[in-house]
Amino acid sequence: MNNGFHLGLFYTIVRQEERWLLEAAARRGVPVERLSDESTTFDLSSPNWDLDVVLNRSVSHSRAVYAGQFFAHYGIPTVNLPEVVELSGDKVRASLRLAARGIPTPKTVVALTPEAALEALDRLGYPAVLKPPIGSWGRLMAKVESRREAEQIIEHKSALASPNHSVFYLQEFVPKPDRDIRAFVIGDHVAAAMYRRSSAWRTNTARGGEVEPLVPTAELSELALRASEAVGGGVLAVDLMESPSGLVVHEVNPTPEFKGLVSATGVDVAEQIVDYALQQGRR
Numbered sequence: 001m002n003n004g005f006h007l008g009l010f011y012t013i014v015r016q017e018e019r020w021l022l023e024a025a026a027r028r029g030v031p032v033e034r035l036s037d038e039s040t041t042f043d044l045s046s047p048n049w050d051l052d053v054v055l056n057r058s059v060s061h062s063r064a065v066y067a068g069q070f071f072a073h074y075g076i077p078t079v080n081l082p083e084v085v086e087l088s089g090d091k092v093r094a095s096l097r098l099a100a101r102g103i104p105t106p107k108t109v110v111a112l113t114p115e116a117a118l119e120a121l122d123r124l125g126y127p128a129v130l131k132p133p134i135g136s137w138g139r140l141m142a143k144v145e146s147r148r149e150a151e152q153i154i155e156h157k158s159a160l161a162s163p164n165h166s167v168f169y170l171q172e173f174v175p176k177p178d179r180d181i182r183a184f185v186i187g188d189h190v191a192a193a194m195y196r197r198s199s200a201w202r203t204n205t206a207r208g209g210e211v212e213p214l215v216p217t218a219e220l221s222e223l224a225l226r227a228s229e230a231v232g233g234g235v236l237a238v239d240l241m242e243s244p245s246g247l248v249v250h251e252v253n254p255t256p257e258f259k260g261l262v263s264a265t266g267v268d269v270a271e272q273i274v275d276y277a278l279q280q281g282r283r
Contacts, residue, residue, distance in 0.1 A: 005281060007032045007051070007054070007274075007277065008034075008053070010040070011037065011057045012063075015259070016259045017258055021270045021274060028274065037063045037067065047074060052076070054076055054078045054079070055274075056078045057255060059255060064255060065085050079273070080236070080254050084233065084254055085255070088253070089254050089255075090134055091133050092167065094252055095108050095110075095169075098231075098249060101226065105249050106171045106172050106250055107124065108171050108172075109170045110169055112166075116168075117154055118154060125172070126146055126150075128143075128150075129171045130150070130153060130157075131170075132169065143173060171250070174250075175244060178197055178199055179195045180242075181195060181196070181241070182238070184237055185225060185227075185233075187276050190225065191269055192267040192269060193215070193265075194214050194261050195211065195214050196260070197212060211260045220240070220247065224249075227252055230252075235256070237258075
């Protein structure tokens with residue numbers, strides 16, 4: 001029995017994760033209204049949607065942020081909250097929040113001009129990592145091995161004339177094993193965790209990284225939950241690296257994929273996400 005509960009799914013494309021979410025809702029007898037981010041429009045008056053909560057699964061950061069703000073304007077709760085999506089989807093703002101909460105992260109410098117970026121890289125030392133402030137799946141990231149290579153990459157980014165490439169987010173290159181860790185946080189617990197392993201320096205599963213199950217230690221769970229809480233909590237993927245000085249958090253993803261996590265661990269993540277969403281609903 002769903003007690004009249006209605007769930008919205010705001011999405012870009014129905015991937016395996018969204019299919020699992022739809023199936024989990026169906027098993028609970030909860031009807032789902034699908035809202036494509038390519039065709040849904042928003043106005044300043046209340047819409048005709050009879051929704052109690054919306055799962056915001058848009059893969060576009062800007063679409064997810066603006067849509068979340070409209071849902072909030074209509075009084076419809078979202079998972080995740082718009083402020084969580086906006087904060088954690090912006091690496092600069094997320095880094096500031098993590099640092100303010102005392103959460104260990106790689107050494108990070110932000111530069112606002114190409115010249116300042118080159119000087120900052122000289123101070124950080126090579127190799128270093130250059131990332132766009134907003135982005136996922138390891139796209140448009142570069143491992144910079146030398147000053148000459150940095151000049152070429154920064155010149156290319158500057159020529160793109162995009163706001164996302166006019167801010168230079170720079171991090172030290174962390175010497176680590178051939179893997180990183182993803183901890184999947186739902187509310188107040190770590191639902192599952194895995195290693196992402198690759199011989200390349202980027203271990204994202206979207207780039208071919210192999211997954212292995214990981215039983216989270218108390219230290220890992222505590223750090224992942226602290227990172228989640230720092231950005232506002234909800235359904236979040238916390239990515240960590242094993243640095244020579246211990247675990248560091250290098251990213252918090254507000255719209256995480258979980259197909260690889262399910263294949264690695266067997267945990268039914270979609271069931272837990274839907275249960276969490278229903279708890280956040282307005283009825």
